[in-house]
Amino acid sequence: MLKTMTKTLLAGVAATALLSTVASAQTTLRIQNHQSQSSPYGVAIQKFVDDVAIMSGGDLQIEMFYSSSVVPSAETFDAAKNGILDCDMTNGSYQTGKNAAFQFVADTMGGYDTPLQYQAWVEQGGGREAINELYATHGMTFIGAHVGGQESLNSTSPLRGVADLKDFKFRSPPGMESDIFASLGASPIVMDFTEVITALESGIIDGADASTLATNLNIGVYDVAKHTTFPGFHSMSSDQLACRTDVWEGLTDQQRRIIEVAYKNVAMDLMISTLVLNGEALAKMPEMGVTTYDWSAEDRAAFRAAAQAAWQEWGAKSPEATKMVQSHEAFLRRIGLVE
Known part of the structure; x- marks a missing residue:
């Protein structure tokens, strides 16, 4: 009887230790965006949050703040840079007061006809490298961009x-x-x-x-x-995901890849939903x-x-x-x- 109780006790201790290890291994990123949760942008962002949690098996969680609920939109970049948040999911153009180059991160005005063309600049046209050269001077790393389409x-x-x-x-x-x-x-x-x-x-x-x-x-x-x-x-103003560099580099290779893959889905989901919603709106004109x-x-x-x-x-x-x-x-x- 005593032997059975000892085994049960040891099993409980082991389980508690395992849960403690899992809990301590879990990473949570605090991210703010400036969109409402019910908007097409907000819907795509919430899917990103869910995808990251599922693909990481719960080891990586995102605490997402919508509608600039922590700090004003234009202050999000600095809030991430200074440790109030971990990442900024607003718009680079808010930072043009720091450097005019930020304008060209977000919107070239008349440059591209479609969001795919802009995304191609980011992914295959040297855009990511150019942006990160700028962001590195602020202790931030640019992860990617998302944009629905041209404004009317x-x-x-x-x-x-x-x-x-x-x-x-x-x-x-x-x-x-x-x-x-x-x-x-x-x-x-x-x-x-x-x-x-x-x-x-x-x-x-x-x-x-x-x-x-x-x-x-x-x-x-x-x-x-x-x-x-x-x-x-x-x-065609593009929003971004940019994280404080020490936070980004502190993630595992697997966690970084999960975020990158899940975030590319945000860009695609937003382009698709904007196309559909604009088509439906056009029919009502x-x-x-x-x-x-x-x-x-x-x-x-x-x-x-x-x-x-x-x-x-x-x-x-x-x-x-x-x-x-x-x-x-x-x-x-x-x-x-x-x-």
């Missing part, structure tokens, strides 16, 4: 091409985009995304650079603005009285030329920005988008 420009009057941009008063984010549109005769007004609908209704602006066709529909843009570009041509404009090759080329002129100005702001612009331009020539 919206207006209360026709947007048939470059000529219709003259005196076009529209909501624009700060930075290079405002410079490009101003050079084409538009009057960009910098305002927060949350102010778009009210500003359109009150006539403060004639239009807005807000988001993709589907998102614009969901937030009510087309209840007011009855003209929109589709497919988009001007902006006629019944809402919305006219869509697919800009001609000539007008797209005119916008790209204006964008490239702005690239040179922004590229001159730092050596890192110069290298980033040169990397994009070389790849655009390589895939035939520019001569």
Whole structure:
């Protein structure tokens, strides 16, 4: 009897020790993104969280914070850099105040026509290497990017091409985009995304650079603005996954590979869902009285030329920005988008 109890006791101790070892071996990464959990971005990100847990057998967990719930979006990079978080899943353009090169991590404005082209620059065009050269100076490592597709420009009057941009008063984010549109005769007004609908209704602006066709529909843009570009041509802002370098290098080879593979699925899932949702939104445009404009090759080329002129100005702001612009331009020539 005593022998049986001893065996049982030893088995319990061993099991407890094993559970303790498993618990101590578990790694948790704290990551913040700036998307709502119910958005297409949020859905793809939650799948990433689940995939990492399943593929690692539970050894690697991600504590994901949505809608910038820990720190403001623009402070996420520094929060990861300084140890409040482990990784940043927001947008590189928030850091343009540190270095103009960050603009070209997130959005070249008029550079690529599709998200696949941008992803090709990251994966096979030297993009990852160029970005990590920049991020290394901040103690961060760039893991990858995810972007759904081109955004649609919206207006209360026709947007048939470059000529219709003259005196076009529209909501624009700060930075290079405002410079490009101003050079084409538009009057960009910098305002927060949350102010778009009210500003359109009150006539403060004639239009807005807000988001993709589907998102614009969901937030009510087309209840007011009855003209929109589709497919988009001007902006395709990419979000990222970047981790503090000591955290990233502290993971095992297996854990890093799991994150890389799972994260590539985020990019693919988002491209697919954006394509589908935009198609569904497009079918609703006629019944809402919305006219869509697919800009001609000539007008797209005119916008790209204006964008490239702005690239040179922004590229001159730092050596890192110069290298980033040169990397994009070389790849655009390589895939035939520019001569």
